[in-house]
Amino acid sequence: MATKKIELVVSPPAPHMVGDGFRVHNFIPGGYHLDMERMSPFIMMDYNSKHYFSPTTQARGVGVHPHRGFETVTLAYQGKIAHHDSAGNSGVIAQGDVQWMTAASGILHKEYHEEEFSKAGGDFQMVQLWVNLPAKYKMTPPKYQGIANADINKVTLPNNAGIVEVIAGEYHGTKGSASTFTPVHMQNAKLNEGGKVKFSFPANYNTVILVIEGEVKVNNEETVGTDKLVLFENEGEDFSIEATEDAIVLVLSGEPIDEPIAAHGPFVMNTQQEIIQAFNDVNMGKFGYLE
Amino acid sequence: MLENFKNFLQTNTDITDVQFEQIGMGLKCEKVEKGKLLLKENQVCTHSFFVETGLLRAYTLDENGKEHIIQFAPEKWIISDRSSAYFDAPSQLYIDVIEDAEIIYLEKDFVSKISEISPSFRMENERLLHNHIRHLQTRINLLISASAEKRYMHFIELYPDLLLRVPLWMIASYLGITPESLSRVRKELARRNFKPNSK
Numbered sequence: 096m097a098t099k100k101i102e103l104v105v106s107p108p109a110p111h112m113v114g115d116g117f118r119v120h121n122f123i124p125g126g127y128h129l130d131m132e133r134m135s136p137f138i139m140m141d142y143n144s145k146h147y148f149s150p151t152t153q154a155r156g157v158g159v160h161p162h163r164g165f166e167t168v169t170l171a172y173q174g175k176i177a178h179h180d181s182a183g184n185s186g187v188i189a190q191g192d193v194q195w196m197t198a199a200s201g202i203l204h205k206e207y208h209e210e211e212f213s214k215a216g217g218d219f220q221m222v223q224l225w226v227n228l229p230a231k232y233k234m235t236p237p238k239y240q241g242i243a244n245a246d247i248n249k250v251t252l253p254n255n256a257g258i259v260e261v262i263a264g265e266y267h268g269t270k271g272s273a274s275t276f277t278p279v280h281m282q283n284a285k286l287n288e289g290g291k292v293k294f295s296f297p298a299n300y301n302t303v304i305l306v307i308e309g310e311v312k313v314n315n316e317e318t319v320g321t322d323k324l325v326l327f328e329n330e331g332e333d334f335s336i337e338a339t340e341d342a343i344v345l346v347l348s349g350e351p352i353d354e355p356i357a358a359h360g361p362f363v364m365n366t367q368q369e370i371i372q373a374f375n376d377v378n379m380g381k382f383g384y385l386e
Numbered sequence: 387m388l389e390n391f392k393n394f395l396q397t398n399t400d401i402t403d404v405q406f407e408q409i410g411m412g413l414k415c416e417k418v419e420k421g422k423l424l425l426k427e428n429q430v431c432t433h434s435f436f437v438e439t440g441l442l443r444a445y446t447l448d449e450n451g452k453e454h455i456i457q458f459a460p461e462k463w464i465i466s467d468r469s470s471a472y473f474d475a476p477s478q479l480y481i482d483v484i485e486d487a488e489i490i491y492l493e494k495d496f497v498s499k500i501s502e503i504s505p506s507f508r509m510e511n512e513r514l515l516h517n518h519i520r521h522l523q524t525r526i527n528l529l530i531s532a533s534a535e536k537r538y539m540h541f542i543e544l545y546p547d548l549l550l551r552v553p554l555w556m557i558a559s560y561l562g563i564t565p566e567s568l569s570r571v572r573k574e575l576a577r578r579n580f581k582p583n584s585k
Contacts, residue, residue, distance in 0.1 A: 161550070181576075359547075360547070360550055371546070374546045374549075375546065377549065377550065378542035378546065379542075380573075380574075380575030380576030380577070380578070381579045381580055381581075382576075382580070383576050383580040383582070384572060384577075384580065386569070
């Protein structure tokens with residue numbers, strides 16, 4: 096097996112606000128060489144690097160908006176997020192939890208800082224990903240997988256190196272807690288200083304890591320600091336991450352979905368006609384209703 | 387920049403790329419940020435705004451300070467106060483930016499100037515004017531006679547993506563209904579059209 100070499104190390108782009116609750120760096124698709132086609136099935140990545148929100152009685156967040164054609168995955172590293180949707184689901188994700196929402200044929204939802212967190216204020220850090228769906232699943236019914244940290248399968252690494260949380264896919268025989276429509280690996284490597292972990296994914300899978308905390312050395316050569324993203328080449332399978340200080344690294348690798356992408360705002364479909372249809376359907380109430 | 391303006395000019399005319407270059411040379415373009423006021427009531431403003439990207443709106447303020455939205459102008463729309471832009475009279479409208487925008491300033495004589503380069507634009511401008519008047523005619527009729535739902539249905543046909551771009555209170559203002567009535571209309575449409583798990 097050959098080494099998967101680093102193609103790019105990307106610093107976080109300038110942040111912008113999504114609503115008034117999420118201060119995010121858009122790595123995908125806005126980042127250099129990180130467009131949707133290159134990164135498929137990961138077609139969007141907003142990273143809210145650690146940011147202090149002051150106490151408020153008016154919960155910050157994003158108001159009602161639709162999605163169609165893909166899945167949204169929210170990983171909370173610090174802080175708590177509450178959500179509601181037009182299918183009647185609601186819940187809270189707290190530190191370490193993951194919410195995997197399959198928007199598919201369409202959903203309206205809103206996301207806010209959870210009430211108690213808002214009142215107390217505090218550090219907020221999260222990642223939101225959009226994972227594309229192949230054409231045959233784009234118009235299937237929406238669904239939720241709320242995955243509490245306690246329910247995420249974990250692999251303890253040898254030599255007190257740390258743990259790997261297997262959110263999706265597989266790590267050394269341990270399966271991910273989330274079900275996916277196409278092969279997707281999504282894992283958190285939580286490493287102790289000096290701890291080392293090796294990953295192996297097929298060469299053609301699009302693969303990135305994001306350093307959430309600390310500093311790491313990738314493939315024994317490149318030192319990568321907090322908030323930086325590493326894109327790997329589509330050659331070779333194996334790479335290593337060594338923590339030069341206590342670190343948390345989000346590892347993503349997925350099989351590209353080889354289909355045309357038509358994306359506009361909150362919709363990601365295969366054709367422009369389907370995008371127009373999505374706007375019509377939202378306007379006509381076909382995504383339901385949410386205050 | 388100017389792709390939308392080029393597309394706008396070439397759609398129903400025989401304006402060539404070379405002629406467009408010539409037109410483009412005299413144009414004033416500007417990037418404007420959300421919130422910027424481009425025209426105030428009682429100002430005289432001798433140009434119209436073509437929206438290359440982004441979103442503008444025109445509105446009036448009543449004696450109680452309440453806004454009434456006359457028009458939204460997304461990409462490829464022209465927006466102006468015609469009493470000001472064409473008759474040198476004080477403007478009745480405010481025009482501001484509701485999404486960061488790139489705009490082109492069209493001077494009062496832009497039709498003549500473009501028509502000098504390509505006479506086909508005069509016919510097109512006439513068609514656009516009649517189209518604009520047709521929309522105003524429909525809008526007057528809807529405002530004096532139609533139900534909230536009918537007004538909403540016309541709005542989403544005219545502006546298919548604005549529901550996702552502007553706050554609902556602005557849409558209610560444009561429709562001349564309360565935000566509560568707009569909610570009722572949308573809730574009722576969802577009740578009739580939302581079929582969970584069978585889309």
